[in-house]
Amino acid sequence: MNRAEIFNQIKKKESFLCVGLDPDLNKIPKYLLKTEDPIFEFNKAIIDATKDYCIAYKPNIAFYECLGVKGWESLRKTLEYIPKDIFTIADAKRGDIGNTSKMYASTFFDNLNFDSITVNPYMGKDSVVPYYDFKNKWVILLGLTSNEGAKDFQFLKLENEKAVFESVIKKTSEWGTEENTMYVVGATRGDLLKKIRTIIPNSFLLVPGVGSQGGSLQDVVDNCWIDDCGLIINSSRGIIYAGSDVDFAEKSKAEAIKLKHEMRKILSDKKII
Amino acid sequence: MNRAEIFNQIKKKESFLCVGLDPDLNKIPKYLLKTEDPIFEFNKAIIDATKDYCIAYKPNIAFYECLGVKGWESLRKTLEYIPKDIFTIADAKRGDIGNTSKMYASTFFDNLNFDSITVNPYMGKDSVVPYYDFKNKWVILLGLTSNEGAKDFQFLKLENEKAVFESVIKKTSEWGTEENTMYVVGATRGDLLKKIRTIIPNSFLLVPGVGSQGGSLQDVVDNCWIDDCGLIINSSRGIIYAGSDVDFAEKSKAEAIKLKHEMRKILSDKKII
Numbered sequence: 418m419n420r421a422e423i424f425n426q427i428k429k430k431e432s433f434l435c436v437g438l439d440p441d442l443n444k445i446p447k448y449l450l451k452t453e454d455p456i457f458e459f460n461k462a463i464i465d466a467t468k469d470y471c472i473a474y475k476p477n478i479a480f481y482e483c484l485g486v487k488g489w490e491s492l493r494k495t496l497e498y499i500p501k502d503i504f505t506i507a508d509a510k511r512g513d514i515g516n517t518s519k520m521y522a523s524t525f526f527d528n529l530n531f532d533s534i535t536v537n538p539y540m541g542k543d544s545v546v547p548y549y550d551f552k553n554k555w556v557i558l559l560g561l562t563s564n565e566g567a568k569d570f571q572f573l574k575l576e577n578e579k580a581v582f583e584s585v586i587k588k589t590s591e592w593g594t595e596e597n598t599m600y601v602v603g604a605t606r607g608d609l610l611k612k613i614r615t616i617i618p619n620s621f622l623l624v625p626g627v628g629s630q631g632g633s634l635q636d637v638v639d640n641c642w643i644d645d646c647g648l649i650i651n652s653s654r655g656i657i658y659a660g661s662d663v664d665f666a667e668k669s670k671a672e673a674i675k676l677k678h679e680m681r682k683i684l685s686d687k688k689i690i
Numbered sequence: 691m692n693r694a695e696i697f698n699q700i701k702k703k704e705s706f707l708c709v710g711l712d713p714d715l716n717k718i719p720k721y722l723l724k725t726e727d728p729i730f731e732f733n734k735a736i737i738d739a740t741k742d743y744c745i746a747y748k749p750n751i752a753f754y755e756c757l758g759v760k761g762w763e764s765l766r767k768t769l770e771y772i773p774k775d776i777f778t779i780a781d782a783k784r785g786d787i788g789n790t791s792k793m794y795a796s797t798f799f800d801n802l803n804f805d806s807i808t809v810n811p812y813m814g815k816d817s818v819v820p821y822y823d824f825k826n827k828w829v830i831l832l833g834l835t836s837n838e839g840a841k842d843f844q845f846l847k848l849e850n851e852k853a854v855f856e857s858v859i860k861k862t863s864e865w866g867t868e869e870n871t872m873y874v875v876g877a878t879r880g881d882l883l884k885k886i887r888t889i890i891p892n893s894f895l896l897v898p899g900v901g902s903q904g905g906s907l908q909d910v911v912d913n914c915w916i917d918d919c920g921l922i923i924n925s926s927r928g929i930i931y932a933g934s935d936v937d938f939a940e941k942s943k944a945e946a947i948k949l950k951h952e953m954r955k956i957l958s959d960k961k962i963i
Contacts, residue, residue: 439790479786479793485766485801486759493758512810513752513783514837517712520752528758537785539812539832541839559812564787566814570858574849581854585843 418504418532419553420596423621424645426472426502431681431690433646434673435473435506435623437653438463438495439480444658446665456484456491461498463657466670470677473649474499475506475623496529504649505532506557506623512537512544519547526551533557535601535623538589549593556598560586560613563603563626586616595619602641604632604650610640621647628655634676638683646689652676691777691805692826693869696894697918699745699775704954704963706919707946708746708779708896710926711736711768712753717931719938729757729764734771736930739943743950746922747772748779748896769802777922778804779830779896785810785817792820799824806830808874808896811862822866829871833859833886836876836899859889868892875914877905877923883913894920901928907949911956919962925949 427433440459442450449455464474476495481488499505507525511518511534518536525531526548533555538545548556561571561582571582579587586600595617602613604626613622622641626632627650634650641648652672660668684690700706713732715723722728737747749768754761772778780798784791784807791809798804799821806828811818821829834844834855844855852860859873868890875886877899886895895914899905900923907923914921925945933941957963 477786477790479784479790479797483793483797483801485797486762489759489762510786510810510813511752511783512785513750514835514839517750517752520756524752524756524758528756537783537810537812539810539843540783540835540837541842541844543837543839545839562787562813564813564816566787566816566818569814569861570812570854571814573854573857576847576849576851578849581843581846584846588842 420621420645423472423504426504427646427684428690430470430472430677431684432470432472432677433648433650433680434471434676435475435649435651436463436467436471436656436673437508437625437651438474438476439653439657441480442484444661446661446663448663454491454494456481456488457494460491460495462666463669464498466666467656467673468500468503470670470673471503473504473506475508475651475653477508477653493529496531507531507534510535510537510559512540514540515543515547518544519550522548522551526554533599535559538585542592545589545592549597554597556593557623558589558598558600560600560602560622561606561609562601563605563630563632567603583612583616586613590617590620599623599649601625603630604634604637605630607636610637614641619643619647621649623649623651625651625653628652634679642687646684650676650680693894693918696745696777699777700919700957701963703743703745703950704957705743705745705950706921706923706953707744707949708748708922708924709736709740709744709929709946710781710898710924711747711749712926712930714753717934719934719936721936727764727767729754729761730767733764733768735939736942737771739939740929740946741773741776743943743946744776746777746779748781748924748926750781750926766802769804777806780804780807783808783810783832785813787813788816788820791817792823795821795824799827806872808832811858815865818862818865822870827870829866830896831862831871831873833873833875833895834879834882835874836878836903836905840876856885856889859886863890863893872896872922874898876903877907877910878903880909883910887914892916892920894922896922896924898924898926901925907952915960919957923949923953
């Protein structure tokens with residue numbers, strides 16, 4: 418899916434919401450455990466309930482991988498079930514030397530047909546560029562993560578007085594283009610959002626941390642908005658675990674609609690719709 | 691497997707060699723492709739041929755993941771086939787926020803019963819510590835990688851004049867212990883090996899890059915040797931692709947024996963055996 422198509426979806430859906438599909442057997446409604454493939458049944462219900470209100474789905478691969486062969490089967494079925502006009506993100510945070518990165522790219526782009534994959538840039542250029550061999554696919558690099566541990570290394574000050582994350586964002590932005598590279602930037606990063614936008618003035622950002630982690634949608638929009646929106650806002654737990662009983666999908670739908678309404682107002686204020 | 695057991699294996703086998711099990715359908719002998727599970731058949735032959743000369747096996751997970759469900763099945767069978775007194779390393783380079791790291795840990799430690807996993811420390815403390823909940827298992831952190839791209843970020847100079855990789859090694863060494871944490875350090879790093887040893891004077895190092903990538907075993911030993919050896923030297927392609935025909939396992943065996951002999955001499959010189 419190319420950038421213009423993503424923007425078209427944003428306008429059509431009046432939303433720039435991504436739903437994180439992180440199904441946990443300990444958290445999904447108990448009655449689903451009796452079905453043959455509880456993970457897929459859960460995802461299917463969430464997709465049915467939210468597909469009109471979001472433009473992307475982001476399965477975190479760890480949640481499937483930990484279930485072994487069965488988990489990979491659930492992931493494959495989930496990918497096939499997601500409507501083709503919705504952007505898909507393999508939240509895999511992979512990163513390895515060149516030849517190996519090529520294999521990870523093949524896994525997620527060829528075999529599972531994801532539109533994009535999250536990549537950890539720490540090992541440098543040869544660990545990232547193999548993903549660019551795939552047309553109309555996206556690399557989503559860790560720019561500044563939303564977790565507490567981000568301060569351990571991403572915030573370290575370099576001799577040029579920049580932080581490590583600034584250098585990572587700047588240098589990696591020279592490897593790809595704004596048509597094939599996005600950045601993960603945590604919504605909890607307040608004042609740094611504006612700084613990041615100056616380094617990559619025209620790249621799409623994938624933003625976790627709105628809602629349950631305390632980040633504000635309005636802050637993100639105020640600091641990072643660009644002409645074609647340039648934002649994909651992710652919510653995982655806030656949507657998929659909104660309910661825990663037979664009506665869980667209805668409750669997820671209500672949460673997705675709430676966020677979509679906030680986003681519609683923003684898109685309208687910005688005269689996009 | 692605990693540290694004393696690893697050292698016992700080193701003395702018993704007279705070797706500190708790790709064989710990287712990175713089977714690629716495009717590289718393994720053609721005749722194996724006719725078997726039901728070529729990847730497992732290849733690994734089985736390599737293990738049979740080399741198990742007396744190495745103390746560890748390190749499958750790089752990308753090589754299995756890219757084959758989908760079938761690849762994970764080959765990986766599971768491989769793990770079950772490796773003799774129980776040989777240390778196993780899941781070369782997965784995972785790294786994610788706390789809850790997700792716990793799932794990756796469960797995948798490789800519980801489900802597949804690996805002794806250790808390689809972890810990318812870039813996301814910080816909460817992405818690493820969940821692995822320490824598993825007893826007698828090891829976290830192997832990326833210290834300084836052997837690839838060209840390492841210079842992009844790992845070599846950046848901090849305001850305190852240290853390089854990023856030095857700060858990463860120093861800080862992460864406070865999270866675990868020398869009984870549950872090792873470091874990946876590329877053999878190609880020459881003069882830096884000694885510096886790294888001063889930061890982590892008593893940790894085991896997993897060292898790729900000897901042989902095909904140009905690193906010297908003697909350099910590594912001269913700079914990083916400690917009382918209980920403290921080194922696991924990995925060779926992947928140099929061993930597993932030593933041959934490409936029906937005698938491939940014999941050729942792998944010859945390569946493993948060659949390295950074991952070098953290591954036996956070193957262990958003898960150091961009066962370990």
